[in-house]
Amino acid sequence: MEEKQKTFKPLDPLLHSELRLAVMSILIGVVEADFVYIKSQTGATAGNLSVQLDKLSAAGYIEVEKTFKGKKTCTLCRITGKGRDAFAEYVETLKQYLQIPKG
Amino acid sequence: MEEKQKTFKPLDPLLHSELRLAVMSILIGVVEADFVYIKSQTGATAGNLSVQLDKLSAAGYIEVEKTFKGKKTCTLCRITGKGRDAFAEYVETLKQYLQIPKG
DNA sequence: TAAAGCGGTTTATATTATAAACCAAATTAT
């Protein structure tokens, strides 16, 4: 039992949430995705998804645009540069916890 | 926007917690570690650490042994097989979210 | 022997996640 003082780097609490992380994981791989699609991919309830999208949006990690698809409303989501950076850093930080080598 | 239905696998809520994950991360790499060491490595308060160790212990992910170091009490923690398995599965599951290839 | 420190546990509080209840617009059935 040595005294290494590893001191784990704190995990971004905005990303350390199952649903928000799933949302970011989807958005990082596509140009944009709409509410209904994200809901189906994550299996989240509409209410839960709505509040989590708000939080990501308030943090500037995603941007949300309200448009129309025909006559129906359509909520489009896109990841921002800030969101991309935060996600990348979260991944690197988490690797320390998961014992996955950096890179 | 295809219909892939990725359906993210749920993350073990016991491990998806910053402090508990840090504890497991420490314990997976050593034979055993005591309360004071884990506390110093994680920077957690004693109270917080105490309850999180209880939860991990109640889940059978770690075992806790109360011993003495001289006259002082000493709480030793070890990861169990079940804990090791759960941690490994958590890591694999998380890779889906983090876009890290499996393995 | 009083005071301070150590190694924790118990309990109260603040935060967070989540679903239930709700709403407006559009569609479908009568």
Next chain:
DNA sequence: ATAATTTGGTTTATAATATAAACCGCTTTA
């Protein structure tokens, strides 16, 4: 036409969780 259902969400209430504060017994030091 209009009543009933569905769609695409938001707001709000509740349940769960994390976290620290307060506490406790024992030991060491003053």
